[in-house]
Amino acid sequence: MSREDVEQTVVRSPARARAGRWGLLAVGAIIAGEAVWLASDLPAQELVSDLGALTVAVWAGWACVGAARRQPATMRRFWLLLAATLVLAAAGRAVWTIQRLLGDDLPHTLPIGLLFVASLVTGTTAILCSVTAPRTRVGRARTLLDGVIVGLALVPVGWVLIFRTVTMADLDEPLRTAGLLYPMFDLMQLTILVVVIGRGRPVWGGLTLLAASLSVRAVADTIYVSWVAAGTYQLGTVVDVLWPVSYLLIGAATRLPPPAHIDRADDCGESPMPPRWRVALPYLPVGGAIVATLLAREPDGHTPLPVFLTMMTLMAALALRQSLAANENLRLVARLRQLAYVDQLTGLPNRLAFTRRLRAALHGAKPVAVLLLDLDGFKQVNDRFGHTTGDTLLTGLSRRMRRAVADDGMIARIGGDEFAVLVTGDRPAAPERLAERLLAALHPSAGEEVVGVHPSASIGIAEYGPQHISYTDLLRDADIAMYAAKAAGKSAYRRCTPALRESAVGRAELIADLRRAVDEGQLHLEFQPIVDLATGTVRSAEALVRWRHPQLGMLSPARFLPLAEETGLILPIDRWVIHEACRAAATWQDRVPSATVAVNIAASHLRRPDLIATVVEATAGAGLAPRALTLELTESALIEGSDAVLDRLSQLRELGIRIAIDDFGTGYSSLSYLHRIPATELKIDRSFVARIPEDNRAYATVEMVTRLAGAFDLAVVAEGVETDRQHDAVAAIGCLQGQGYRYGRPAALGELRTVLAQRRPPGETGVAESDLTLT
Incomplete structure (x- = not known):
């Protein structure tokens, strides 16, 4: 049953809720009136005491029946058993009243004793049927024995404190003697209830009120037994109000909603690891019982028979409790073994x-x-x-x-x-x-x-x-x-196979080496010029990362960048490349200010919100104008980008950073995304440029992309230009810039600066190459 179903179950009409509150107030008024009557020493105090307790018990029993009808089915047995307990208590009080009116001052008779025992059984069963009680027979038996042990341990203590002056001749009426055990039974039930509600989950207010009811009844019974043993008990005293108060608390519990965890079956099961106090609870009172037994010994060294019989029963209960604990430990070990070695979803070994x-x-x-x-x-x-x-x-x-x-x-x-x-x-x-x-x-x-x-x-x-x-x-x-x-x-x-194993081991070793490559300075940049097709002037340079491996030598990007993207190492590599490229570009800006630098960005880096901070930090740290940096992103990475990625690109464009779509034509080539991406240029993939001289379709594709870029006001860079024929073709089509081996292979920064000095744009003057040093 879900929590919503529980809440719907306990919803009452406003009229019924008001009637319940008025009933509770009326019973409270009856108890208050009884207390005033008894304290004022008015006539018929005994009858008022009996009628008050009888009335409140009947009302509380009826309230429990109502709660059983209103609340979920899982709590119905609990309330019905409490109702039966109160009905039996009311019946016992009625018989008590009748026999007292017939002349017996303290009518401890067999009918009353049977009614009391019956109410004790139903009350204890109700507690063991509550929503927080153990769900296994062993758990219930262990909880019951805990209460019995604590209750039995009270007998020797009570004997020393109350009954030590009572002789065996004074206990010649078995029923009257059994009536002196009321506090023991109260403590037994209270112990069981404490064990039930203290199971490591939120305490339901109804059980708290029930515990308060048992506590009040235990106090009343203890005072009653003490006065009876001393021969000073009189009917119709203020103490008699405590019994109806205990019934009132049970009736008040029926007004509370059911516990919130009633719909979670796992909360009601056995706790795999009980708290320490729960384990020690049945054993702590035993020490007091042993001490009390020693104190109760008579001058001739004999132990009083009631104390001796109680201790023998206590030892038997402890032995049974210990056997149940051992059985429970075995079940717990088996359960833990199952949890340790069996997958709980599939039932397979784990x-x-x-x-x-x-x-x-x-x-x-x-x-x-x-x-x-x-x-x-x-x-x-x-x-x-x-x-x-x-x-x-x-x-x-x-x-x-x-x-x-x-x-x-x-x-x-x-x-x-x-x-x-x-x-x-x-x-x-x-x-x-x-x-x-x-x-x-x-x-x-x-x-x-x-x-x-x-x-x-x-x-x-x-x-x-x-x-x-x-x-x-x-x-x-x-x-x-x-x-x-x-x-x-x-x-x-x-x-x-050995080949697969060798490849995987080598791959793992390469990944491990790559993690150290950035920190140990094994990476370096090479730069490939991007030239103006009409004049041959170098307009930009693409920064390409290389790895100088200590044992394997120079590794190409195709060897290690896929591993970096797969393992997430591409992020620190990208950051390093951006910073190093900006510092390199800053060294030629004062001599060739129109020459920019381009950096490739991985798709995973594009999705990170700290990309903007990285770019700003790199340009500002190098003293490079944002317009001098171009970020190259693959077509697939841009298409798969979310709105957040597009917003990030827009912010970069607002800062002045240029955005290039790399390898255009090899991805999805959806025209719709060109309207959304704030790009500044397209780089036509080398696979189309390589086929231009002999493939008319490749020529038409490059021509179409060039016209499309012009319509979107995008610059076009032809990648992979290696021959004069390819150069003449892309120039004839209308591409303004080109990149490839024809214009220069990737080279170190010093070689690039030499090229820049030789191909300085018209109108730009500068010093000799020897003056362009990296500081």
Whole structure:
């Protein structure tokens, strides 16, 4: 039942709510009147006391019946049992009153005793049926024994404090003697209630009022027993008001809404780790009982029979409690073992269980193989349909895979959408055959096809051999093969080979070296000029990053930039390139102020809000005007950009930064995005320029892009110009600028400055190359 359903359940009509409040006030007035009557020593005090308690008990019982009708079904038994308890209390009070009017001053008779025992049973059962009570039989029995132990421990203490002067002859009436045990039963119920409500969750106000009711009743019964034992008890005293007050508190509890956690079944179950006070509670009073037993010994050394019998019963209860605790510990160990080794969603063994089995298998002499399986595109299922649907699908797929593996191996879930199969011994099916069965089991069913779910998997296979030192090496090889299967198009399997292993190890080592490349100064920039096609003047230079590896030598960007983008290292590399390019461009600005610098920006960097701060810091730190910096971004990265990315580009343009669309024509080439992106130039991809002399369609494409750029007021740069024919073609088409080997290969900053000095634009003068030094 949801919280909303609970709230709807307890909604009452305004008239009924007002009637409940008026009833509560009326009963409070009755109790107040009774207290005044008894304190004023008015006539018929005994009858007023009895009628007051009887009236309030009946009202509280009726209020519990009403609460059972209003509140959720999960609390109905609790309220009905409390109603029965109050009805039995009212019946006992009625019998007490009748027998007292017939001449018995303290009528501790069998009917009253039976009614009292019945109310004790129903009241205790009600507490054990509350929403915070244990849900297992062992838990309920243990809680009941806690109350019994604490209650029994009170008997020796009470004997020393109250009954030590009472002789056995004074206790010749068994029913009257049993009536002196009322405080023990009150403390027993109160202990059970404290255990029930103290289970590590918010305390419901209704149980708090019930605890207050039991506390008031315990005080009243203790005073009653003390006075009876001393022979000073008189009917119709102010103490008699405490019993109706205890009934009033129960009636007040019926006015409170049900607990907020009633709809969460896990809150009502067994607590896996009880608090320390909960463990020590039944044992703390035992020490006091032992001390009281020693003090209660008679001069001849004998222990009074009631105390002796109580201690024997207490020891038996402790022994039973201890056996239940041991049983509960065994269940807890079994539960913790299940939590430790079983995946709770699919019921399959988890990573820890798989690892244990794998390590044990490697100690044997039989062959061992591991299949590592990763579901393809499972994240899209969660994103599209939600995690609940994803969990349902995952559970169904795990059942299919379990059936596919059957007895040929052990399948485990080792991650979110990752599974592993351990194959050992004399295998009836080869690992490849098992992989084929798993892939066949994952073919979408008719229902999955309807909703667009197409489960598949990539599987890596590795067999244990001399090249493996431990189980981690075997899992690493299976992981390598699994990624090779993904790279091969997914929904496939691959076996780990020495070539795959060598490639993966080399790749991992290269990534590790790349993490240190920026800090250790292994990266440097080369610059390729971008020239004016008409005059040959250098208008700009594109900064290209190179990696001088300590062992592998000079590495091209194609070797390490894809790894940098995959691992996120592209961000610090991009920042370094922007700062270094701005500092380099600042060295030629005072001699060739029209020459700008261009820097490539990764798509992931474009999506970061700190890009603007990086650019501003780099230009300001180098003393470079923002107009002298061009950021080159790929067509695909721009199209995939969100509104936030477009806003970021607009802010860069407002600062004066130029925006170039790199490799134009190789992406989606959607004309609509040209209206939204604040670009300043297009760079035609080299694949079109290379085919211009002999491919009319390439020529037409470059011509169309050039006209399109003119319509959008964008400058055009032809990339990859290597021959005179290509130069003449792009110049004839109308491209204003070009970049390629014909005009200069990527070179160090010193060589670029030499080119700039030789191709200074008309009207610009400067010093000799020897004066253009980098400071």
